[in-house]
Amino acid sequence: MTEKDDFHLQDFLPYLLNQASEESSLTFQQVYKNRYGMLRTEWRVLFHLGMYQPITASDIVIRAKIHKTKISRAVQKLVDRRFVRRERRPDDRRQELLSLTPAGETAYRDLREVARQYDAQLMAKFTTGEGALLRMMLRRLAGFEES
Amino acid sequence: MTEKDDFHLQDFLPYLLNQASEESSLTFQQVYKNRYGMLRTEWRVLFHLGMYQPITASDIVIRAKIHKTKISRAVQKLVDRRFVRRERRPDDRRQELLSLTPAGETAYRDLREVARQYDAQLMAKFTTGEGALLRMMLRRLAGFEES
């Protein structure tokens, strides 16, 4: 007979991570969606620019591990909405440097503040030590650090 | 002046969770995709049936927090491929009870074993105590437990 197995879907790490990820992004999603009409990829591009500008689309592809077509379309939309400015490099005319417009800067600062507060709210579920450990473990799972 | 801020995207919990989630689901995805041509929602439905059958589509909606149209289409595909059987309830003819066919059972057991091994492989990155704590924290973030 096939013994009743001790597997539990809710403990399967990829499933659990996905559920936690979805659940914990809901509140933030409401904000960037309602306030700026952005999609997930778009706020990410915005944030990457806010943190590292000026950078190219390829840089974002590498850092965020998002497919280049998604980035391409997100950048296009952000440019259309005057959040982002693109500028072709003179020395290598294939690449274009992306940077935030003043409106983009404003949106970024606003959302960054929301993110910071929301993160604090989520982390309040844990002790400081637990939270630090959680981030460390997630970084390792995400491949952000080798070890 | 606007002080250079201490915000780091890579530490923002929803972002970090999403990256960890995506990264850690890649390997398993290859298996259910290549071996059974399934999509994410489909293996999840399969697993829910494997664990809790017989249940209705609505039950899965509630448990897995997946939209009902996604479930509806996933179930349809699984039925088409003879992994799942549907049976209208006599007492409430709106509902239909879903259960696995023998082929579905086989696929489920196979994938469950893959999942178990893969989970162990992921958890090997941590000590036993860390792993247990991680799961507990993720469960809390996912809303699997109230507290």
Next chain:
DNA sequence: TGGTAATGGTTGATTTTGTAACTAACAACC
């Protein structure tokens, strides 16, 4: 009983994503 609301599930239209093929610019090598 009859009318209205709620539930389980499906379908169609639109939006978003994924995959591959493509253009343009540069690099490397002969």
Next chain:
DNA sequence: GGTTGTTAGTTACAAAATCAACCATTACCA
């Protein structure tokens, strides 16, 4: 200089997700 190969980014088409409207059935209730 002229192939050949790479890289940056876009576009076209197919696959999938989202959203709203939709049946069919059951529940509620005057």
